[in-house]
């Protein structure tokens with residue numbers, strides 16, 4: 001298995017991935033034939049190569065497409081180069097011109113939070129720079145990428161924020177943190193996690209989130225950068241309605257945010 005993980009991680013844009021995540025995706029795609037090829041170390045075999053392609057493309061979809069491999073994040077945070085740190089991740093890079101205004105608008109809807117849970121956080125905790133909140137905020141940052149979380153942890157330390165990080169699989173792990181957070185960010189998360197069209201996973205997660213207010217976002221541009229014609233996620237709106245949550249939206253150039261209250 002270690003050898004297969006190594007092969008997967010040879011691609012530069014995937015090199016930072018958490019090995020446990022890679023292992024999970026490998027296991028999800030294994031069949032008897034591939035298991036036999038691995039056992040016999042026939043890594044040049046056509047079917048094995050096809051298997052590697054599939055695993056890599058799933059990982060890219062879930063994680064790799066958001067990385068800028070040219071930027072070493074730990075170096076950036078050590079230099080306190082927060083701007084380039086935000087630029088090193090596609091999602092935070094796109095939000096840069098709007099962050100300040102966005103958080104102003106968001107706090108008008110939710111009130112300023114004293115605690116934040118950021119699920120699948122990427123580099124978003126570094127946008128604390130634009131949140132206009134005091135350092136005594138309690139911030140729990142969750143992501144599948146251990147390496148990125150080490151960067152976030154260093155950022156919290158430098159800023160004196162009461163923050164912590166946890167390697168967390170949003171699709172499978174337990175959401176019990178012995179606390180109800182004021183706000184929970186699920187930015188550009190659900191459509192990465194969903195592998196089917198049933199949206200059952202998103203509903204399960206929303207029900208489990210230990211937060212008074214949830215802010216979930218969706219990209220409004222296609223993978224080829226064109227603006228989407230239908231930006232609203234009707235399935236998400238129907239689901240929120242069914243769960244009894246009324247929502248407000250905030251729209252940025254490339255992203256649509258839904259804000260709703262949970263009953264706590």
Ligand SMILES: C[S@@+](CC[C@H](N)C(=O)[O-])C[C@H]1O[C@@H](n2cnc3c(N)ncnc32)[C@H](O)[C@@H]1O
Nearest residue numbers: 091092120121122124143144168169170187188
């Ligand atoms: C599109 S990025 C969004 C990052 C951040 N929320 C933002 O909008 O700035 C998706 C993030 O989800 C993380 N991720 C992918 N699969 C995950 C999983 N199963 N559990 C937790 N995080 C995951 C990735 O590592 C990546 O940081």
